Amino acid sequence: MLHPDLKNARARRLPEHGLAEATSLAAALPGLEVVGGEVVRLPKLLPGTLFGTGKVAEIAARLKELDIGLVLIDGPVTPVQQRNLEKEWGVKLLDRTGLILEIFADRARTREGVLQVELAALSYQRTRLVRAWTHLERQRGGLGFVGGPGETQIESDRRAIDDQVVRIKRQLDKVAKTRELHRAARRKVPFPLVALVGYTNAGKSTLFNRITGAEVLVKDMLFATLDPTMRGMEMPDGRKVILSDTVGFISDLPTQLVAAFRATLEEVLEADLILHVRDISHPESAEQAADVADILTSLGVRSETPQFEVWNKLDLVDETARAALVGKAATSDRIFALSAITGQGLPDLLTAVSGAFELSRSDAELSLDFSMGRAHAWLHAEGVIEEETLTDTGWQLRVRWTERQEAAYRAL
Incomplete structure (x- = not known):
């Protein structure tokens, strides 16, 4: 696992934490064993090989010594850089976008989720045909005056991908219409919609299960939840709401996936209340929260939609820090410190959720x-x-x- 760190780049987080997150991403893919990771300091990015010649040779020697078959680069890699590095190192290479796509492809369960991942993967592959085809001068024939000079293999493949994209978009349109019918029916049900959002592995599904008694997959792993889950539930005061668990966000989320999963995240756009769940025990919890806010803005979430911050995983914080967090949260009527595992602080959140809808009557x-x-x-x-x-x-x-x-x- 290589994490490029560009000198003088304005990064939101420390490169060491970025490498740790990328390693966790890789661990979320079944059958993948990460044997090492390194932050690579770069004065500048080289257009042909990303890294300098000396660094390329140094990494090549280490890969050969360890008999590595796959290299993950935590960042964007152009098709030309990917082709050149694979040739130099004799390995398969995946960048951050490719890795996240692999994870999503492995996890998607609903028909819509599978289609969205496939659409995102095709958009990604279309830009990387240069890597797959090095024989672009090879022409596929024409007969007589009808065929003309023929077409290159890459043009043929690009057209095939475009045809698949059109087909999948049609299927997604049908799914979207079905979802809109479901939403229209739900609007007639006068229950408020509460959406859980947050950085991946912040504990949204654990909180969802704790509140609703559902059995959504919970795992200490990035992107454990991909397909949205909804449950009707009764609050302590008897009020009924619909709670929605959504896919977790991550920094530098590939643009293909933001576009592809917009339909899935439409539940957030429809929400009457958003619960932003944060892993308060994480060293970069504030940076993760800023990433989530950026993505919510890019999705078009209305600024007037009320939001509560849920500082989760208090059980992983030492006692002194826990008391300070609880005290700080108590000074705001929109911040709630709790542990979805132990239930500490949960009653206060549920009371506030009920009260939020009472105020809007x-x-x-x-x-x-x-x-x-x-x-x-x-x-x-x-x-x-x-x-x-x-x-x-x-x-x-x-x-x-x-x-x-x-x-x-x-x-x-």
Whole structure:
């Protein structure tokens, strides 16, 4: 595992922590054993080989000595650099984007997830055909005047990839329409949507399971959750909400994946409340939080959508630091320090979630005639009626409801 560190580059995090994260990424891929890692300091990036000739030769000798078959570079590598380095080192090479794509391909379970990964992989492969085909001068034939000069192999492969991309996008459009129907149906259900977001391995799925009693895969591993999971649940005060667990974010997330998983993350765009889960025990928790904020902004999450910060993994912090974190969180009504493993601090979060929706309720006066019995029954079932008067023609009501409940009522 090699982590290039460009001199004078404005990096958000320390290169040693970047290398550690990249190593964890590699460990998340089954069958891959990382035998070593190194931060490579670079005065500048060389367009042909990324590293200088001396460093390329030094790494080549070490790879031969250790009998390495795969080199991972934690950063972007151009197709030309990849081709040249593979030739020099005699190994297969994967950059950060390629590694994340491999992990996503291994983890995706739903049809939409599989299609999105395939689409992202095709977009990535299309730019790297130069590596696969070194015989670009070879022409595929034409007969007589019909065929003309023929076409290069790379043009043929590029067209084949474009055809696959079109096919997958059509399939994804169908899935997206189905998801929109589901969302439209859910909008009629007056339950607020709460989305868990955060850096990968921040403990979102553990918190999701702790709150809902679900059994979503939990593992101390990057990208343990890829496909979104949703559960209806009842809060301590009896209020019902829908909780959504989403794919974890990561710094320098490949642009192909941001675009491909936009549909999956639409649940976050629809959310009434976002819980930003942070691994508060991580040495770069603040930098991870900044990365998450950047990605949420790029996805188009509305600034007015309320957000709570959840400082998770208190159980991994020493007692003195834990007391300081709990005290600091107590000074804000939007920060909650807790442990999803032990349950410490969880009741305060749940109370605040319920309270967030209580604050957003408004009063309204309604006049219903007797022909609107279904709407009258629905309002009673939702428990939003504050005062009711029977008239000669129907009911005069004063209700207190959320925006979502009002929208659902109007749609009846």
